[in-house]
Amino acid sequence: MHLTFLGTSAGTPSLQRNVTAIGLTLSHRGDCWLFDCGEATQHQFMRSMLKPGRLQRIFITHLHGDHIFGLPGLLTSRSMGSISEPLTLYGPPGLRAFVETTLSLSGSFVTYPLEVIEIEAGVIFDDGVMKVTAYPLNHVMPCFGFRIEQYDRLGYLNSEKLKADNVPRGPWLQQLKQGKSVTLEDGRTIHGRDYLGPSTPGKKLAIFGDTAPAECGLALAAEVDVMVHEATLESALEEKANMRGHSTTVQTATLARDARARRLIATHFSSRYRFEDMPRLLAECQAIFPATELARDLAVFEI
Known part of the structure; x- marks a missing residue:
């Protein structure tokens, strides 16, 4: 960004x-x-x-x-x-x-x-990727500042570990990428978190409108x-x-x-x-x- x-x-x-x-x-x-x-x-x-x-x-x-x-x-x-x-x-x-x-x-x-x-003040946008929260500021007319937060991005699937655990390719890989648990055709239940690398922290921004020092x-x-x-x-x-x-x-x-x-x-x-x-x-x-x-x-x- x-x-x-x-x-x-x-x-x-x-x-x-x-x-x-x-x-x-x-x-x-x-x-x-x-x-x-x-x-x-x-x-x-x-x-x-x-x-x-x-x-x-x-x-x-x-x-x-x-x-x-x-x-x-x-x-x-x-x-x-x-x-x-x-x-x-x-x-x-x-x-x-x-x-x-x-x-x-x-x-x-x-x-x-x-x-x-x-x-109004509060969360005004959230699509699961980005979230925007409005805060009231201290101006001569109603004015807001915006806190923009990017959700943490999950790590990549560890293909070597999947191969070592005999996890076959299939539509369940997409669910594992999202950190979800899936049940394989052989009856095993595996968890996405066990196969994901470190997540990447999302970025956070604050964009203020016009304001004198404000409580928020x-x-x-x-x-x-x-x-x-x-x-x-x-x-x-x-x-x-x-x-x-x-x-x-x-x-x-x-x-x-x-x-x-x-x-x-x-x-x-x-x-x-x-x-x-x-x-x-x-x-x-x-x-x-x-x-x-x-x-x-x-x-x-x-x-």
């Missing part, structure tokens, strides 16, 4: 950064999910390796414009590109009205199956491989940041440390900061949590 940051600015775009959108690529085929869809996200798609036809799900943290104003354009361009694959949107109450109203008033439509799911922050980010969190303002502007429902560099890094995250990627920087300011912001984070990186537009991070 890898993350592609399509926009890393807060509130408004700048000449150096677009507003928020993050792509999560799930497989070698390029299947992806999108987290938020700020203005001009579809332009950023064209500058990246992401493909709209591989987009399966969009998770919206909240309904501020810098997180959703790119959604109508992306949805309709997908139809104009003759993409027929279904798409599911997840987000706070009001998302369905936003989508339906903008499409209706602009005389637009989509030609593929589109489902809009308005969410530790649970959302607990021991994740990657934590993505806003760092809208520098530490000296803490009061201003928190009053507007945002966090500072130091607050973000402190959460990553306390949650025992393995890695922090900070994003959503105020447009007041230019590229030459970023080493200073990075230093504030790394003084507390050394494994910090700063996102930039079109940067790709392997997970």
Whole structure:
């Protein structure tokens, strides 16, 4: 898996950064999910390796414009590109009205199956491979963060041990691969766990929406491989940041440390900061949590 940051600015775009959108690529085929869809996200798609036809799900943290104003354009361009694959949107109450109203008033439509799911806190997606849990954050309007967990992958079948135990080939091998028990034609009952190699732990990510320090922050980010969190303002502007429902560099890094995250990627920087300011912001984070990186537009991070 890898993350592609399509926009890393807060509130408004700048000449150096677009507003928020993050792509999560799930497989070698390029299947992806999108987290938020700020203005001009579809332009950023064209500058990246992401493909709209591989987009399966969009998770919206909240309904501020810098997180959703790119959604109508992306949805309709997908139809104009003759993409027929279904798409599911997840987000706070009001998302369905936003989508339906903008499409209706602009005389637009989509030609593929589109489902809009308005969410509450808790598990919002689970297909047995990936699970997504929504957590309420501390912003000036309803806003969520998403914990994305990949289930552990079972180890490979030990063919040498199967051969040594005279286990013949057959449809039961698929069940053994899943760790299940099977009864063979000779009456023996064998257990998949006895023939599987070590499982591979699944990856865990936390992608926060806009937020001041929140009660659920530790649970959302607990021991994740990657934590993505806003760092809208520098530490000296803490009061201003928190009053507007945002966090500072130091607050973000402190959460990553306390949650025992393995890695922090900070994003959503105020447009007041230019590229030459970023080493200073990075230093504030790394003084507390050394494994910090700063996102930039079109940067790709392997997970």
